[in-house]
Amino acid sequence: MKALFFDGQASMRDLAEPGPPPGEALVRVLMAGVCNTDLEIMQGYMGFQGVLGHEFVGMVEACDNEHLRGKRVVGEINCVCHDCRYCQLEMPNHCARRTVLGILNRNGAFAEYLTLPEENLHIVPEGVPDEVAVFTEPVAAAFRIVEQLSIEDGQRVIVLGDGKLGQLIAQVLWLRSKNTLCVGKHPWKLALLDALNIETALSDDSIEPGADVVVEVTGSAAGLQRALELVRPEGAVVLKTTVAGESAMNMSLPVINEVRIVGSRCGPFRPALEALALGNVEVRPLISETYPLAEAAEAMERAKAPDVMKVLLRA
Amino acid sequence: MKALFFDGQASMRDLAEPGPPPGEALVRVLMAGVCNTDLEIMQGYMGFQGVLGHEFVGMVEACDNEHLRGKRVVGEINCVCHDCRYCQLEMPNHCARRTVLGILNRNGAFAEYLTLPEENLHIVPEGVPDEVAVFTEPVAAAFRIVEQLSIEDGQRVIVLGDGKLGQLIAQVLWLRSKNTLCVGKHPWKLALLDALNIETALSDDSIEPGADVVVEVTGSAAGLQRALELVRPEGAVVLKTTVAGESAMNMSLPVINEVRIVGSRCGPFRPALEALALGNVEVRPLISETYPLAEAAEAMERAKAPDVMKVLLRA
Numbered sequence: 017m018k019a020l021f022f023d024g025q026a027s028m029r030d031l032a033e034p035g036p037p038p039g040e041a042l043v044r045v046l047m048a049g050v051c052n053t054d055l056e057i058m059q060g061y062m063g064f065q066g067v068l069g070h071e072f073v074g075m076v077e078a079c080d081n082e083h084l085r086g087k088r089v090v091g092e093i094n095c096v097c098h099d100c101r102y103c104q105l106e107m108p109n110h111c112a113r114r115t116v117l118g119i120l121n122r123n124g125a126f127a128e129y130l131t132l133p134e135e136n137l138h139i140v141p142e143g144v145p146d147e148v149a150v151f152t153e154p155v156a157a158a159f160r161i162v163e164q165l166s167i168e169d170g171q172r173v174i175v176l177g178d179g180k181l182g183q184l185i186a187q188v189l190w191l192r193s194k195n196t197l198c199v200g201k202h203p204w205k206l207a208l209l210d211a212l213n214i215e216t217a218l219s220d221d222s223i224e225p226g227a228d229v230v231v232e233v234t235g236s237a238a239g240l241q242r243a244l245e246l247v248r249p250e251g252a253v254v255l256k257t258t259v260a261g262e263s264a265m266n267m268s269l270p271v272i273n274e275v276r277i278v279g280s281r282c283g284p285f286r287p288a289l290e291a292l293a294l295g296n297v298e299v300r301p302l303i304s305e306t307y308p309l310a311e312a313a314e315a316m317e318r319a320k321a322p323d324v325m326k327v328l329l330r331a
Numbered sequence: 332m333k334a335l336f337f338d339g340q341a342s343m344r345d346l347a348e349p350g351p352p353p354g355e356a357l358v359r360v361l362m363a364g365v366c367n368t369d370l371e372i373m374q375g376y377m378g379f380q381g382v383l384g385h386e387f388v389g390m391v392e393a394c395d396n397e398h399l400r401g402k403r404v405v406g407e408i409n410c411v412c413h414d415c416r417y418c419q420l421e422m423p424n425h426c427a428r429r430t431v432l433g434i435l436n437r438n439g440a441f442a443e444y445l446t447l448p449e450e451n452l453h454i455v456p457e458g459v460p461d462e463v464a465v466f467t468e469p470v471a472a473a474f475r476i477v478e479q480l481s482i483e484d485g486q487r488v489i490v491l492g493d494g495k496l497g498q499l500i501a502q503v504l505w506l507r508s509k510n511t512l513c514v515g516k517h518p519w520k521l522a523l524l525d526a527l528n529i530e531t532a533l534s535d536d537s538i539e540p541g542a543d544v545v546v547e548v549t550g551s552a553a554g555l556q557r558a559l560e561l562v563r564p565e566g567a568v569v570l571k572t573t574v575a576g577e578s579a580m581n582m583s584l585p586v587i588n589e590v591r592i593v594g595s596r597c598g599p600f601r602p603a604l605e606a607l608a609l610g611n612v613e614v615r616p617l618i619s620e621t622y623p624l625a626e627a628a629e630a631m632e633r634a635k636a637p638d639v640m641k642v643l644l645r646a
Binding site for chain 2: 061101102107109110164226237240248249250255256257258259262263264265266267268270271272273274275276277278279280281
């Protein structure tokens with residue numbers, strides 16, 4: 017099968033079709049999305065080697081569970097042991113022995129086929145088209161924030177970063193509090209949120225500090241310091257940016273202001289699928305381009321450009 | 332009156348005895364303690380100019396409230412407006428217009444007299460000697476942690492830092508969980524905790540990661556990175572260190588592990604006084620030297636030395 021393989025360089029390869037081990041399903045990938053994490057991995061993040069990609073929608077071609085067979089599915093990316101301390105503490109996403117689709121010791125979704133444990137799969141409601149369903153994983157990552165923090169209507173929320181994930185987070189948090197502001201560097205990106213009546217500002221604008229919650233999703237190491245300047249005392253800063261390398265921060269500020277800084281990674285698929293099915297989160301305006309899988313290498317190059325948002329791959 | 336005044340240099344000066352404004356008490360200082368924050372201020376932290384010092388025990392010489400007059404007291408250091416957003420949110424320690432004893436726009440305790448709002452004062456129980464009561468403020472800072480996090484017995488707690496505040500924190504957290512370890516660089520300091528049956532380790536020792544809570548109180552910018560390596564996924568890192576300047580940290584680690592980093596500053600005086608009165612926290616072993624106020628400048632120099640813990644000043 018065709019797959020985009022990374023071993024220091026990303027290139028299309030012809031690999032054997034994977035045989036699912038017991039408990040796993042064979043999934044034919046219909047559509048996959050390029051995430052900034054994929055681009056970070058190509059810069060050395062996680063030290064990953066293998067097939068890239070972790071956002072997908074696909075058809076179950078083979079599996080033991082008859083309810084899944086032949087169904088269109090999306091899949092949670094952390095594959096867990098059920099046995100370690102963190103699995104027993106009901107924190108499976110932190111399983112000490114986990115593999116992660118396209119990120120850690122498991123081939124990913126930029127391929128004709130992938131395998132995942134059956135328990136990771138969620139059936140996609142019929143009315144949700146592929147190019148919407150493929151956003152389930154990043155929308156779930158946005159919903160992780162409201163699992164970690166209670167955000168109530170009226171609370172002042174600032175999302176720093178107008179990229180793909182930043183926009184999904186702004187949309188999801190806006191469902192909780194209409195007092196949500198997205199700050200970015202790109203007028204054309206912010207315009208997508210303006211169209212949804214979500215307030216936006218440019219990074220260079222003067223922004224009133226004292227927000228209850230600031231989400232750092234700039235993808236840049238400098239974002240944390242600004243988040244710490246914008247959040248109120250005893251407020252929360254949510255970290256979504258993963259960058260290879262170190263960030264500088266003035267530690268006195270969060271101590272004096274007793275800020276909570278909360279790391280946030282993968283989230284729950286069910287509320288994400290529901291929001292996509294109901295149209296509560298609008299993902300189609302984020303799609304810049306769609307490439308056939310055979311041109312995945314070109315698609316990755318294109319995804320790095322400053323003038324694109326989401327790049328999709330189709331079978 | 333004699334006072335240790337800082338304006339880029341710390342020197343003894345003869346200042347006018349302060350006249351307490353309405354609502355404030357005039358307090359004759361009996362004993363004061365040197366904190367690392369005082370030493371940081373002398374390095375430029377907070378840009379403070381004035382009389383140094385914020386840990387004290389004293390006698391109320393004049394005030395409107397007859398219940399306080401003539402009483403021996405300790406005092407909370409944040410003086411607040413009762414009017415700003417944070418006061419109204421019942422977060423007075425974050426008052427936007429606060430002054431802070433010996434730290435922000437208010438003369439401090441290394442003097443014969445100070446003034447503080449009556450509401451800041453707590454009467455010291457009779458059985459608590461001055462050299463114990465003078466520790467109320469830093470013990471309260473330790474109790475702040477258990478206001479912010481619920482720590483249950485059996486939870487694994489690591490305190491990074493064996494200095495004055497680190498030791499008080501280790502003692503307070505040990506009251507909640509006997510599974511508390513203090514990690515430091517100084518065998519003679521750690522021996523003080525060994526004597527209390529609190530587990531200790533040297534920084535160079537190999538320490539099992541996966542702690543539920545790690546408190547960073549090393550006073551060094553490098554402590555945060557180690558704390559992030561020792562805490563378990565979804566665990567908490569408490570920041571107590573305030574250092575002038577920036578720290579480097581790898582931001583991916585707290586994102587992947589979804590760590591909560593919690594800044595922590597001033598705490599509640601009542602549980603601190605109670606712990607001191609009951610002997611649940613042992614402070615006398617931390618006292619290295621006591622100087623008369625007239626020798627405060629020498630005391631500050633001495634407090635910088637690596638072979639001392641708490642330095643006290645007496646009237």
